[in-house]
Structures are given as C-alpha cells and as structure tokens.
Amino acid sequence: MDFSFLNIKELEPVDLQKWAEIAIQKWQFNIVQKNLVYSGDLLRSFEATVSGEANGNAALINFAFNFYIRMLEMGVGKGVGIGAQSTRRRYPVFTRTFRAEVYRLSELLAQMYANHGAGAIAYSIMD
Numbered sequence: 586m587d588f589s590f591l592n593i594k595e596l597e598p599v600d601l602q603k604w605a606e607i608a609i610q611k612w613q614f615n616i617v618q619k620n621l622v623y624s625g626d627l628l629r630s631f632e633a634t635v636s637g638e639a640n641g642n643a644a645l646i647n648f649a650f651n652f653y654i655r656m657l658e659m660g661v662g663k664g665v666g667i668g669a670q671s672t673r674r675r676y677p678v679f680t681r682t683f684r685a686e687v688y689r690l691s692e693l694l695a696q697m698y699a700n701h702g703a704g705a706i707a708y709s710i711m712d
Contacts, residue, residue: 598692605633605646608686612654615678627651655680 602663609631630651656662659676 588593599690599697600689601635601646602633604690604693605635608648608683609633611682611686612650612679616654616680619676619678621657621676621678627653661670 612630612631616622622628627650630649634647634649636645636647648704653662656677658679660671660673662673
C-alpha cells in the first residue's frame with residue numbers, strides 16, 4: 586500500500602494578536618456601554634501579549650488589566666465584601682465576553698486545522 590500526500594499547503598495561522606485586540610475592544614465597549622468610564626484608567630489598562638515558540642507559532646496569550654474590572658463584575662468595593670449584603674450593582678463586563686471570545690478562538694483554530702487536514706490528505710492505493 587502506498588500513500589501519497591498531495592497539495593500540502595502551509596497552515597494559514599490564526600492571528601492571535603488580532604484576536605486578543607478584538608477581545609480587548611469588546612471589554613472596552615462593554616465598559617463604555619454600561620457607562621462605567623470614570624477616569625479612563627480602566628480603559629487604558631488593557632494589554633495583551635502573544636508569546637511564541639519556534640517559527641513564530643504563538644503558544645501563549647497574556648492579558649493584563651486593572652483588577653477593578655473584577656470588582657465591578659462582582660458588585661463589591663468601597664468596603665463591601667463578596668458575602669456582604671449590599672445595594673451595589675453587578676456589572677457583567679468581563680467574564681461573559683471572555684468566555685465567548687475563547688469559544689470563538691477555539692472555532693477559528695478548529696476551522697484552520699480542519700481546512701488543513703481536508704486539503705492535505707489525498708491518498709492512492711497501489712498494488
């Protein structure tokens with residue numbers, strides 16, 4: 586049996602830096618939409634770095650931001666702890682968007698590898 590692999594294309598990589606920038610833009614949009622911009626420090630605090638391995642294959646995405654966004658999401662701060670009763674309102678501006686964006690990244694990567702696999706495998710059986 587002889588297997589031949591024809592038309593093997595180099596993978597078109599998913600642009601992880603662009604994905605990270607889009608995730609940050611969506612967080613910033615959520616903050617502005619909920620009118621949570623007080624000084625602009627929170628909006629300016631978002632950063633993303635994409636670390637790569639050999640041949641530029643990205644392997645790690647790091648996000649950095651002001652931890653205050655987590656306080657907004659939990660509805661705590663100004664002397665109000667997590668378990669305390671408070672009239673402070675929760676603002677879901679981070680976690681839901683992050684989960685959706687991670688899911689979208691998984692779709693992009695799955696599509697990239699599916700396209701590569703479907704296009705790369707062609708075999709013929711020789712006697």
